[in-house]
């Protein structure tokens with residue numbers, strides 16, 4: 001079943017051509033440009049089928065076997081399957097699959113473990129912390145007293161010594177490890193030791209690497225953290241949504257923090273789609289995919305470095321990398337615009353040094369399309385050619401169309 005088929009053959013086109021056009025336009029945009037946004041991926045047709053299923057109609061406040069609504073006997077099975085698959089996939093004692101997003105998962109983790117006014121140590125926002133790690137524009141920064149550790153300005157590597165000093169000075173109630181842009185593996189054992197030293201909870205926000213963890217291509221935070229928060233839509237390749245993993249001791253607190261404290265009715269179509277994605281992630285094919293994602297990211301990082309961009313930390317262990325395009329005579333924001341015109345879609349991000357913006361790229365989506373090291377090396381060269389002004393936008397756009405035509409996200 002292809003996405004084209006679903007939309008075109010469906011009533012939507014006849015009933016609401018305006019919206020059908022928008023959906024088809026977005027499908028074309030996604031399939032004819034290169035999705036290098038580190039947080040994005042292409043879910044499988046099976047995941048999309050679950051998302052578009054009648055489970056979307058069902059109200060299901062509460063948990064399997066204890067709902068506030070009637071008629072939940074079938075969706076209860078879907079949620080139990082999702083929970084069991086998540087527990088098996090990540091070796092966790094407990095999984096809550098109801099968070100509507102990664103942010104909702106973090107909110108619930110804080111609600112489970114903290115009180116307003118508590119001190120929390122997390123990676124500072126300028127160094128790759130997420131909004132939920134203490135931004136003044138977010139509930140986290142308003143309700144908790146965040147202290148930020150950073151990265152080394154030269155190497156871009158996490159400053160573990162600084163985190164240690166800050167933990168001893170501020171005695172936080174919780175320590176958060178996780179980032180939107182850190183390209184290296186995080187030393188979860190270090191953070192576990194630090195949390196134990198100061199009597200803090202350890203919350204791993206593994207929104208980005210959790211798919212690599214599922215595929216055995218990155219270390220797991222599950223044995224170390226009290227609570228692991230994650231998204232299901234990045235490398236993990238499931239529907240947009242969140243998830244919390246924890247030990248049996250915190251299960252009840254986490255569940256109550258999700259519902260009824262921070263959320264209402266669970267979105268059962270999304271939970272079913274999460275179950276489908278967990279099933280896919282448990283296959284040898286997904287293990288191979290996760291390792292290919294990293295191999296591609298390494299080639300992309302090496303290619304960009306060879307072209308003169310400054311790659312933060314000198315490379316990557318994961319699906320993402322950040323780079324400063326300044327040596328090519330262009331700042332991050334201008335670079336993003338030029339590349340978008342050429343069909344290379346990516347994000348800007350903060351850089352460890354100074355105030356200038358860099359570029360953040362990831363290989364999850366292009367790898368799902370079947371691209372390998374040869375194509376990622378080609379992408380690095382094209383990107384640099386566009387930024388240097390050697391390759392004109394229109395020509396680059398045509399080349400991107402040719403490449404994506406050979407690697408359609410939804411073949412058939």
Ligand SMILES: Cc1ncc(COP(=O)(O)O)c(C=O)c1O
Nearest residue numbers: 039101102103130179180205207
């Ligand atoms: C580390 C981290 N935490 C939380 C989130 C929030 O996820 P969502 O956008 O689903 O709320 C993200 C999203 O990119 C993230 O990278």
